[in-house]
Amino acid sequence: MRTPWFLFASASVLLLIMGASFFVSPSDRPASQPHAVYTSLESTDVGSQATIWLGYSMGLAILAVMAALVWMGVAKMGKLGALGRWLGAGFVCLGLIFTALVTSYARYGAGDQNSFFGGLPAPTAWMLYGLWLFPMLMILVCSLHFERWYFSEEDERSIEALMRSKRVRKD
């Protein structure tokens, strides 16, 4: 079974990326500071442009860890099965959405702040309408194919038989 190794590798990469953050020059760190006028607000003048690619790597590593965890849950007898492949495709889509978010943010930082979607600037729209709501489709795939891919009648029968045998032994 290779999924645990994939989880180990992706979590290690994530840890390395977090470790790399210690070496980012202080001048490149996004620094929030009290707002010039309103003390109960924070503002920032640096933003995340200098650390955007380190952040992009971190985001992809997080998605890889999440995909590995999901695969560990849906795999049966060491095989991913159709549900694992569908959910894997879902994580690829999430990776693409995250890429769109980051590239859109790079343009946003360069001054392109006129693109709006659904009342939000483009990168924020990718975040809320994409990363937040897209997984609903993945949940629906799990729900719609529940008996076929997740917990089949055969699974149910084997569990019932197990419980019955335990009850008989107890009696």
Added chain:
Amino acid sequence: MEAARPLIVLVSVAIYFIACMAMGLWAYRKTRSTEDFFMAGRDLGVLVTAFALFSSILSGFGFVGGPGLVYLMGMSSMWMVVCAGIGGVISFALIAKRIRLFAELRHCISLPDVVAARYESDSVRASVAVVILIGVIGYLATQILAMAIVLQDILRSAGVWTEISLGMSVAISCSVLLFYTVTGGILASVYTDLIQGGVMVVASVLVFVTVLTTFDGGLTEISQIIMADDAEAMGPWGTLGIMGCLSWFFMFGVGAVGQPHVITKSMMMRRIRDIKHIVPLTFLAYVASALLWLGIGLAMRALVVSGAHPALLSPDAAAPQFLQNYTHPLLAGVVFAGLLAAIMSTADGFLNIGTAALVHDIPTAVLGRTIANRLWWARIATVAIAVAASVFALYTGDLVALLGAFGWGTFAAALVPVVAIGLNWKRASALAANTAVIASLLINVGSQITGLTPPLGIDVGALALAVSLVLFVGISLAGPEPRIKPDVAIIMNA
């Protein structure tokens, strides 16, 4: 009607309190065994389980702290919310089915019961129970404090009891909480969660509609006002920065399957096949409730920077100020009841798992057997834990915040590997499980005590989670494959 606003809020809260106590009395008649008290007889339907799950996740933080963070930092804190969808997928895949199967196979009444069944180890049972008990006291203390502050504010605003002390407010709010949790156990908790969750969803959607109508140009105008003042605040990372935001995304998205007060609810559903309805319903309810978090935070920031509203004294005033100034009095009443509901629904979940740790898990791990008269002791322990947490909340100052902050990150780092992965991976070992728990405690407690945190806004809980994942998987892969009992193997193969 505007003049009667404080009274409307007070009456709404009073109705809600009475409903909770009535639920406690109803559940008392149905609670006959410890399995009923802790697991609701494993007979919860779709709607009750879904709302119990979602209202346990969304504590008072979501109704006060969340909008305050959006007001303070812009979009940064939305990463705690954005991860909910993926968290739902992870929960579907890793936890929902497996934990329910373990609960049925070994008649488990708590999370430590489940891990003891999986690892055949009382040391893992004990370490998980201790983590839960420590986390529960800290988390519960913060919830009790928040509950008391809200009630004190409501009673003072209504002019009913202007001199009420915080201690008295703690006593009143805890009495209601204890009444329904002691009498009705988890059954009362989950059915009050249903009411609480319903109130939260309705209130959040209505508040979001109010937010959109506060400005003529709706959400676009709000965005433009905030961007004109500070474009980064309206960008996806807010003022925290990309690394900090993503660390929240990781810790809250993956960490959700390590929150004991949440995942324990999955052990209580009636049928496994209900999962296909429960998970989507939980996600939709959460999305609806998070609209309040987003909407109020953005609206108040836009109102303040545009000069339409005076600057707030603190970010946490964002939600109360919006409710008092921009919503209909009846809606304000519903939301304040919803706020108390959010706090209490999380608190009752903690009380339940803390009680199980105290009267069931720790005695079983130490003595090797369960204690007699557990139901009676469970009721006593529920009161004792609430009293301990109240004293803690009132008299230990910064330590409450310390242990409260310790909660989510520690549960995530300690329990995601041990529970979520361990229940799905036969190679996971007891040694790896205990190492992950210890590493989680060391990193989270160490950071709180020393004040050392990672740079770039990375949350220490996220770092602890990554470390414990690497240790858990690495140690398990390096060691021999543990022997699994045949019945447990069947459950893990399903």
